[in-house]
Amino acid sequence: MIDVAEKSEKAVLVAVERVGPEAGLLDAEESLRELASLASTAGIDVVASAVQTLKRPNPKTLIGSGKIEEIRQLVESLKASVVLFDDELSPVQGRNLEQLLCVKVVDRTQLILDIFAQRATSQEGKLQVELAQLQYLMPRLTRAWLHLSRQRGGGVGVRGPGETQLEVDRRRARERVAMLKSRLKQVRRTRALHRTKRAAVPYPIVALVGYTNAGKSTLMNRLTDAGVLVENKLFATLDPTVRMLRLPEGGEALLVDTVGFIHKLPHGFVDAFKSTLEEVSNSSLLLHVVDGSHPQSEEHIRVVDGVLEELEAGDTPRVTVFNKADRLPPEHRLPEVRGPVCEISALSGDGIELLLRQIATVLASQQEKLLVSIPVARADLIAALHRSGRVVEEVLEDGQENYRVTAFVPPVVAGRIRKELARSC
Ligand SMILES: Nc1nc2c(ncn2[C@@H]2O[C@H](COP(=O)(O)OP(=O)(O)OP(=O)(O)O)[C@@H](O)[C@H]2O)c(=O)[nH]1
Ligand SMILES: [Mg+2]
Structure with missing residues (x-):
C-alpha cells in the first residue's frame, strides 16, 4: 500500500454543474467543498478546482474540450499529479480523460472507496471494501487501461486490489469476486450465530x-x-x-x-x-x-x-x-x-x-402487554423482561413453581419470550 499522505499528492478538482432536471441535490460549489474534504481525508493537497456548467454530459469525456485544455494547463503549471472528478466516470470517460490530461484521473467513487480501504479494520469491513473496489475496477480492466496503469504509478485510487488486480485478466478478477463473496457469506453466518447466542431474548x-x-x-x-x-x-x-x-x-x-x-x-x-x-x-x-x-x-x-x-x-x-x-x-x-x-x-x-x-x-410506545407464567427456574427470562421493558406484576402462583408476570416489552421481546416458554414446556 502506498501512503499518499507521505507523498502528498497534488490534486485539481473538477465538478460539473448540471442544469435542468438533472441538477444534483447540492450545488457544484458545495459538492466541490465536500470533495475537497474527501481529498484531505485521503491525505491529498488540493491545488486548484474547476467547474463546468453542462446541460448534457459528453459521453466520451464528461466535460467539453475547452475545459479539458484549461484543466490540462492547470495540471501542468501547478505540477498536479491527479485530477479528481466529483462525478462517477464511465470506464470510457476515465480512459479518455487520462489520455487527454496526461495525468492520473480519479473519480469520487474511487476516492471514497480508497478512504474506505484505508479505514476498514474488521475482517468483514475489509472484505466488503475489496469487493466494492473490484466491482468498480472490473469494467475498467481493459488492455488500454492496463497499459496506462503501469505509467500511473501508485497513490490514491490504485490502493488495495488496484495494484494487483490490474495485472490479472477479467477471469481471475471474477474468481476473486466469487471468493470474496463466499468468505463474506461465511463471516456473516458466524456473526448471525454469535448474535443468536448472545441473548435468547434480544434487546431493542x-x-x-x-x-x-x-x-x-x-x-x-x-x-x-x-x-x-x-x-x-x-x-x-x-x-x-x-x-x-x-x-x-x-x-x-x-x-x-x-x-x-x-x-x-x-x-x-x-x-x-x-x-x-x-x-x-x-x-x-x-x-x-x-x-x-x-x-x-x-x-x-x-x-x-x-x-x-x-x-x-x-x-x-x-x-x-x-x-x-x-x-x-x-x-x-x-x-x-x-x-x-x-x-x-x-x-x-x-x-x-x-x-x-x-x-x-x-x-x-412500541411495547405490548405480555401476560405469562414463567417457571421459577427461568430467572433468565424474568431478567430479560426487566432489561428490555417494564415489569408491572411478578407474583408466585399457587404451587410456587411459576411466576405470574405482567410486563410491557417490545413486540420482538414478547415474541421471543413466548417462543422460549413454548420450547421449555
Ligand atoms: N461543536 C461541536 N462539534 C461536534 C459536536 N459533536 C461532534 N462534533 C465534532 O464533529 C466532528 C465529527 O464527529 P464524529 O462523532 O466523528 O462524527 P460522525 O458522524 O461519527 O462521523 P463519521 O464517522 O465520519 O460518519 C468531530 O470533530 C467532533 O468533535 C457538537 O455537539 N458540537
Ligand atoms: Mg463516526
Missing part, C-alpha cells in the same frame, strides 16, 4: 444514522462511554460498534454506531455494506443525527432519507437529533422534518437528558 436496537461528520460517534461516546474514534474527517467510522444503552427509567437497549452517508455515495454502496447496515434495518428506533450548524443540513437530511429508503428503513420510528447546538447562532432556523426532533450538543452534553427521555418514550 437503537441505531445512530446520519450524514458523515454529523457527530454520531461523539453522541455514541456521550451516551455509552464507548470510546469510539471521533475525528473531524469524513468516514471516521466504517465498522459498526454496538454498546448497551441504559435508559432513565431502567430499560436497556443496544445502541449501534454506523458508517456515515454522503451525497453521491458509490454505486452499490448499500449492497456492499448491507450486512454492516443490517442493524439499521433491524432497529426499533433510528436516531437521525444531523449537524444542525451545517449550511446544507437540509440537503444532508434528504440524502440520508434516500439511503434509509434503500435500506427499507424508511418507516422505522425516528427521532431527528439536531446536533452541534453549541455552534448555532441565536436566531437559527432548523429544517422542518417529520416526527419528533431534539436539539443537542453531543460535545457539551446539552439536551442529552431530554434525548434519553425521548428514546425511552418511543421505545415504550
Whole structure:
C-alpha cells in the first residue's frame, strides 16, 4: 500500500454543474467543498478546482474540450499529479480523460472507496471494501487501461486490489469476486450465530444514522462511554460498534454506531455494506443525527432519507437529533422534518437528558402487554423482561413453581419470550 499522505499528492478538482432536471441535490460549489474534504481525508493537497456548467454530459469525456485544455494547463503549471472528478466516470470517460490530461484521473467513487480501504479494520469491513473496489475496477480492466496503469504509478485510487488486480485478466478478477463473496457469506453466518447466542431474548436496537461528520460517534461516546474514534474527517467510522444503552427509567437497549452517508455515495454502496447496515434495518428506533450548524443540513437530511429508503428503513420510528447546538447562532432556523426532533450538543452534553427521555418514550410506545407464567427456574427470562421493558406484576402462583408476570416489552421481546416458554414446556 502506498501512503499518499507521505507523498502528498497534488490534486485539481473538477465538478460539473448540471442544469435542468438533472441538477444534483447540492450545488457544484458545495459538492466541490465536500470533495475537497474527501481529498484531505485521503491525505491529498488540493491545488486548484474547476467547474463546468453542462446541460448534457459528453459521453466520451464528461466535460467539453475547452475545459479539458484549461484543466490540462492547470495540471501542468501547478505540477498536479491527479485530477479528481466529483462525478462517477464511465470506464470510457476515465480512459479518455487520462489520455487527454496526461495525468492520473480519479473519480469520487474511487476516492471514497480508497478512504474506505484505508479505514476498514474488521475482517468483514475489509472484505466488503475489496469487493466494492473490484466491482468498480472490473469494467475498467481493459488492455488500454492496463497499459496506462503501469505509467500511473501508485497513490490514491490504485490502493488495495488496484495494484494487483490490474495485472490479472477479467477471469481471475471474477474468481476473486466469487471468493470474496463466499468468505463474506461465511463471516456473516458466524456473526448471525454469535448474535443468536448472545441473548435468547434480544434487546431493542437503537441505531445512530446520519450524514458523515454529523457527530454520531461523539453522541455514541456521550451516551455509552464507548470510546469510539471521533475525528473531524469524513468516514471516521466504517465498522459498526454496538454498546448497551441504559435508559432513565431502567430499560436497556443496544445502541449501534454506523458508517456515515454522503451525497453521491458509490454505486452499490448499500449492497456492499448491507450486512454492516443490517442493524439499521433491524432497529426499533433510528436516531437521525444531523449537524444542525451545517449550511446544507437540509440537503444532508434528504440524502440520508434516500439511503434509509434503500435500506427499507424508511418507516422505522425516528427521532431527528439536531446536533452541534453549541455552534448555532441565536436566531437559527432548523429544517422542518417529520416526527419528533431534539436539539443537542453531543460535545457539551446539552439536551442529552431530554434525548434519553425521548428514546425511552418511543421505545415504550412500541411495547405490548405480555401476560405469562414463567417457571421459577427461568430467572433468565424474568431478567430479560426487566432489561428490555417494564415489569408491572411478578407474583408466585399457587404451587410456587411459576411466576405470574405482567410486563410491557417490545413486540420482538414478547415474541421471543413466548417462543422460549413454548420450547421449555
Ligand atoms: N461543536 C461541536 N462539534 C461536534 C459536536 N459533536 C461532534 N462534533 C465534532 O464533529 C466532528 C465529527 O464527529 P464524529 O462523532 O466523528 O462524527 P460522525 O458522524 O461519527 O462521523 P463519521 O464517522 O465520519 O460518519 C468531530 O470533530 C467532533 O468533535 C457538537 O455537539 N458540537
Ligand atoms: Mg463516526
